[in-house]
Amino acid sequence: MGSIDKKSSLLQEILPVDWHNDERMGFLMSAFKDRSVNPKSWDAKLKFWRVLIEEYCVHCKQVTFDEAHLKKTFERDGCVPACLTPVIISLKNDGKVVPVEEIQKLGYHGQSWSSWTTEKLLKTPASFAVNKLWSALGYDSSASQSTTEKLVSIPALQSYAEEVLAQHCPDHSAHNASSQVMILADVILKEPNKQFAELAIMWLCRNNQAIVEDTMSPALVKFGPNVQISNVDRQTISLQRQEIALTRKLHELEEEKERCLAEIKAYLAKGMRPAARNSLKKKHELERRATKLSDSLANLHVMISQLKDSESHAQVIGAYKNASAALKAVYKDTGLNEDNVANAMDDVEEALELHDEVKTVISKPVGPMSSTLDDEELEKELAELLEDHEEAGPPGGGTSEFDINKLPSVPSSPVGAKTLNTQASQL
Structure with a gap:
């Protein structure tokens, strides 16, 4: 299926289904024609290559590239794509790729990436509009713009920079997270691609995820959100x-x-x-x-x-x-202080006292009996009944005292029910 089949498995993972269709790829590999002939097909072709190039750069960690590199990468059956120049120009117009020297010129202490992009768009809106107009009309703008320069894929650079940050500061999402301070040259030398590492650190610095101090030798680097070298x-x-x-x-x-x-x-x-x-x-x-x-x-x-x-x-x-x-801010916002807490406790005590009073009132008897009888009269009547009961003695004329000596002795032989009844009647 072409030389790209001999490349790494990473490339194989991003190839779209159309790549295996010879007829379809014949059209996609050819140069762009006039867009007015078939706008839908023209736009689909542009989108195909834009998506494939971005996925290749991110998935294969190819931070930088040029047109020659892309042609070699996407060579198919001895045929290289003849339509990459307008695609690259389109990516540049949308800020998906930028020249390497633009990032290197800002260095580690340049303005943030978002402000730099905004400034570029404001300073050179005419060229951006012209590029889009040429593409919309279907003309090949490669005659006026060269794509031989080395370019940086912004999505790939961002992904690679996040990996570098996670490697040196695993808990970078935590509050006040930071790595140890390191010598910049040592960090770059440990990476497989020195230029990619340098660009990634520049990206992190301009996004407040790292800081580089290169005013003296050796240059130092520290990773983490909004960190400072102390x-x-x-x-x-x-x-x-x-x-x-x-x-x-x-x-x-x-x-x-x-x-x-x-x-x-x-x-x-x-x-x-x-x-x-x-x-x-x-x-x-x-x-x-x-x-x-x-x-x-x-x-x-x-x-x-x-x-x-x-x-x-x-x-x-x-x-x-x-x-x-x-x-302190919580106490201030909620108005908590010693006086307020004491007042609140007093209010609680008053509420509990009120609750007890309500319970007492609710428990008082109601109806005719509550107005004719009181506790003293009831207690006096109970005492008189108890005194009369004691004078009368127990029922049947017996004595109320119990004499343990009058109990029968314990029998030494088995006793029948008749004998027990007889002894019981004698008590």
Whole structure:
């Protein structure tokens, strides 16, 4: 199906269905004709290539390209597309692609991307309108505009920049999230494509997702929303560079000490004891220097750790201050203070007292009985009834006292029901 089939699987994933239709692709690969002949077909062809180019750049992380690169990429059965110039011009008119030098000219400290785009549209509206007019009429505008320049796909650059940001600052969506300060050159060198990485960092800087400080050497970079490079960051980088230099020097001393040891053994083997003694002195001197370097390196580690702790402590204090301010704002907005709370509690107590009074009133008896009888009369009558009951004694003329001595003794043999009844009647 052509040379594009030999490319990576990433390209295969974005190829549309029409790519496998020879007749359809014959039309899509040909140059643009007059739009007035078939406007619908002309627009569909333009849309096909615009969508395919954008998807290719984003999906394959191809941040920059030129027309020659696209022709080679989309070569099919030995045939390259002859219609890419108007497509590229159309993408430029819509701000989907921009020249590489336009982004590099703004650098890391240029205006934001949105304001830059707006300014470009306001400064050069005539050329944009002319390009659109030429395309609408179906004329080939390649005669007046060259597409050999290197271009940047804005959607691809944005996607790549987001990956770089997520790599160095995974929690970049969180409040006050930031990465550690790093040396810009080290970050760029670790990326597979140095130019793409540089453009991505420029994009992040102009969208307030990173900051670069290149006023002194080495240039520093820090990732995160609205971050700043503090003096602690600069001192940390300075100490880390000294740490790297001391580690390298310590490694060199260890290698030199090993060479001295080898020399000592060689001199002894040859019977050259004075030379061996001199090499041994040199070895002891190297060991002394290495010990001092190790101590200095340990001190650097402590200082770097303390600097990092101080920054984290500052962040904690900042969080405390923000929380305190938020709490005060809540009290201010809601009018909460000691007097208001005390007044509210008094109101609650009054409401509860009112509730108890209402319950008492509701529980009073109602009707004729409530007006003729009161509690004292009822208590007096109950006392008289109790006194009469005690004077009369228990029913049947018996005594009210219980004598346990009059109970029968416990039988030693089984007792029948008749005997039990007889004993019961005698009680």
